[in-house]
Amino acid sequence: NFLEEKQKKLISKKFSYDYHLFAKNYSGTWWSYEQCLWIDALRQVADEYKNEPIYPIFLSSLMYAMAYCSQGTGHYAQYRDAKTNSSFNDICIYRKKEVFNFFDKKFKELCRFSLKTVNHFSSEFLSCDFKDALDVFEGGTVYADPPYCFVHYSRFYHALETLVLYDYPEIQKKNNVIVKGRYREGRHQSPFCIKTKVETAFLDMFKRVETTNSQLALSYSNTGMISLETMMELASSVWDSSKIEILTIDHKHMTLGRQGTRYRDVKECLLLVK
Ligand SMILES: C[S@@+](CC[C@H](N)C(=O)[O-])C[C@H]1O[C@@H](n2cnc3c(N)ncnc32)[C@H](O)[C@@H]1O
Structure with missing residues (x-):
């Protein structure tokens, strides 16, 4: 009964449907479908803290988890194809990694760090030209x-940008076919x-x-x-x-x-x- 109630509540809040960007655009690329579900779920929780100091810590920890679970070569320009047994086996290693475990580890670490660090300097971050x-x-x-x-x-970090914006961008196409890197349309040149x-x-x-x-x-x-x-x-x-x-x-x-x-x-x- 408790679970049913919870499920009804979630569905009524449309929680189940609003956060599916990674499952939709990136399943089977740098991440598996299941890993994408975790990325979407954690991104959903992040939004509940949007105006809190914890928000950037939350998103940074998620980016860390995405990087450590990604089967790519350290950026998001191209993901690897399982062309040989050896690349297949290697990709499987990353597919088995649990997004939440990496997120949790980094999140706790960053929380401890930011609580310990007394910052005497004021700082400002800008994201602009x-x-x-x-x-x-x-x-x-x-x-x-x-x-x-x-x-x-921008082709190296488009997936991180999309994680932050979470705006369901159009994916770039060439001859009507989605480009392999799944780049967002209109990315910065x-x-x-x-x-x-x-x-x-x-x-x-x-x-x-x-x-x-x-x-x-x-x-x-x-x-x-x-x-x-x-x-x-x-x-x-x-x-x-x-x-x-x-x-x-x-x-x-x-x-x-x-x-x-x-x-x-x-x-x-x-x-x-x-
Ligand atoms: C070599 S990377 C810098 C890496 C950075 N030092 C680091 O350790 O993460 C070059 C950076 O320049 C930024 N960039 C490129 N054109 C820019 C522009 N017109 N205005 C501001 N930043 C720009 C890119 O977004 C990219 O993050």
Whole structure:
């Protein structure tokens, strides 16, 4: 009787139907149908705490659980296909992981952490274009870590964005077929990833940082959308060269086998403006 009552209550509140986005769009991709049900269920509970300080902790813990249960390679650009026995077996390992267990572990950890940490600093988080963020910035130090390559960065984290927005987006189609990565329509296209816009984007950033009299630390690589020489030229058009310094370090980037090797040699760089 108790269960029946509870079920009736849930159905009358439409709880069973409103939260099915992950089951609908992502079953059998990075997560199994069952894992998607758990993601939807936890997302539903999160909304009950929408205006509480616990809300970001709840969502972060859910993102953590999604990452640890995902059969993908650490981002949401592509999920893996079970093409061989070995990839099938590997995918099964992730399919058996329980979303709730990972969520619960991280949630408790973050609650303990945030209760223990006495924060003497006030902080504000913005989710907007860098130009709008810099327009309201009062000055200090800017750390910028823009995307390096032509691949639009939003394809790596679209599923997390959809988890937060939970807005049942249209899924991108090509020739009337849903694209494999299940990207949301209208996802962000960064000027830092567009050849014809990247120089203007850097210049816009530099000018705005200069206007607030701030210091800048910018991380980039010699395999980016513009060369380090061009970046230096753009910076020198805004600041006196004596204020600018470029530090580089040799590093290896994983290629995921795309160029016949697993790694390629790159130079990681920090552009510093004092
Ligand atoms: C290399 S990632 C930064 C990663 C970050 N440092 C971290 O540790 O998570 C590049 C970031 O730039 C952001 N981005 C790209 N274009 C942007 C724009 N026009 N305004 C603001 N952020 C942008 C992307 O959303 C992405 O999160």
